Amino acid sequence: MKKTAIAMAVSLLTAAPVFAMEPADVDWSKVPANELVLFYPGQSTYQWLRSKDHKRAFMQTQDGQACVACHLNEEKVLGDTLVKEGRLEPTPVEGKNGSIDLNFQVAYDDENAYFRFQWKTLNNYAGTAHPYWRYDGKEWKVFGHPKLDEVVQNGEQPGIYEDRMSIIIDDGKVPMFKEQGCWLTCHNGERDNPDLPETADVKDNPLFKHLKKKDVRKYIPSSRTDEDASWDMGKTPEEIAQLKADGVFLDLMQWRGHRSNPVGMADDFNVMEYRLGDAGKNPFAKNWDKEAKQPKYMYDPAKFGNKSVKFEDIRKMPTTLIREQNAMPFDPNAGWQEGDLIPEYVVSREDAKGSAADNSQAKGEWKDGMWTVVWARKLNLANPDDKALSAGKSYNFGFATHDDNITTRGHFVSFPVTVGFGADATIKATKLN
């Protein structure tokens, strides 16, 4: 496996993307650091926050009062409470911490905004592994799940999921985002949240039928017709299109330890009636041939050193399957053995296209228990599914990290914070010369 690791590292180095200006080249020592505390939110959904269970604050929350009006500087306390089994956490993850300290720096020049994030991971390994296809001697089955899944909690499957750093941006057009941030997007009915609907009910819902989706993911209340912003009360596609045209949506970008970092990218999504990928193609895709019921790609032994990996390899070496670097079409007759693993996703910088490929300069390095992610985002993007960052303006940002093999609501989140690029804000970006 040592040979494989070296081959992988060499292939990554030789194919490293060339940036017009590397965010790593920014002199970050001259950019002020902002310490943010991100905390575990449990199931504190939009609906819960507006229910009487949110004790003395639910009416104020309904009126649009900011979370920090009461919870300023309370992130650690909240996280330590919410991460434990309780009314907002029915499936606690053993050993999970309640909060993390995020070091955030931001700068900009005439072309780009530059972000730098640093946070300590719970584990003494980088979260670069992601679920795999595992050959059980007869067929390929998913191996590894996020830690909130029942199969992990009951010990049937190992907890395997990539680390992530997420940014969500509002330019002031989403009502109440400035006050309540990411909590506008977290609802009952979404994965790992209360009142999970049956797949058939989701498929039958007019909005979801139109979207061709079978589960509920992030959305903002403006996309719903009822006061409670219920998942099944979507506005018509025409109304939603008009709202989007008016700028009522959020930008959501995620740097991913397995599915984007190895090709120096972050993905690009937007949130209105659903968490949708931007136009074009993100850098990752499912590595699965539905008809043949087998992976589409496998490792190229000539480039990777082997055709698959084993469970014991996955956190000791990079295992991302990169189409243009270490992959080849899957060969069902390659002599597969029980326990062989092939990544569930295939990643490609070359295949990423359009608005979905905007975040083409994002790179993270894990060292001594800490991720350092540097990221450039072009200013003045003109895509209709992006929130264009521009000099002279301020924006409402929310941040989240997924740590310790987890997804959905198992992240650490920040309260919303304003970031200004040559404009007044809580965090002011440094202008680079």
Next chain:
Amino acid sequence: MNISLLKKHPLVSAAGILVLVVMLAWVIAYEPVTRNLIASDGLCNYCHLPWEFNPDERLTATRPHPAASKEQEQQAQARCVECHLPEGWWNTTYAYTHFLSITDLFGHFRDRDGERAGDWIPARAATAYRVRDRLFEYDSNTCRGCHIEDEIKPKRARGVNAHKLAKDEDKTCIECHTSLVHRYVEPRKDAFKKADVSDAPKG
């Protein structure tokens, strides 16, 4: 006063003095006697206990206030009048007008037509709404009888932040502290809205 007249009618004089003393005593004792002896919890519960009845949990219609905790074991349980009858000599009178079902404990006459108008709401909720409205109107004056705002030191950051915000935005206790004691009643959507002069009719 003609002293000679008093000397001529000592009994009348004594009676007059006695009346004056009784009147003075009554004036002085009126409020404490009413609050501590007459308007007792027992008397209040003579009418109000049925409204407090909780069909799910018998005999747990109210919770202690102050909340029972180790630190507060020595504190006396608040009585009905302490939250519901504003302090003051004149306000004390409203206890009696309330007994006669003429006013509420804040001195507002019953508006029977108004109470009958509009959508039907459960009697228990109507009572809660009326009391909350009065507390809002009078800046939670009965709460402030015991709690001095500047001396409130919440233990948790959320309490500190919320109280600072309340002071900054001139909010009053009842806007947050509803359903502290009695059976839960959902606050109305339009509760605790201050009048806005811009809403007033023009002309």
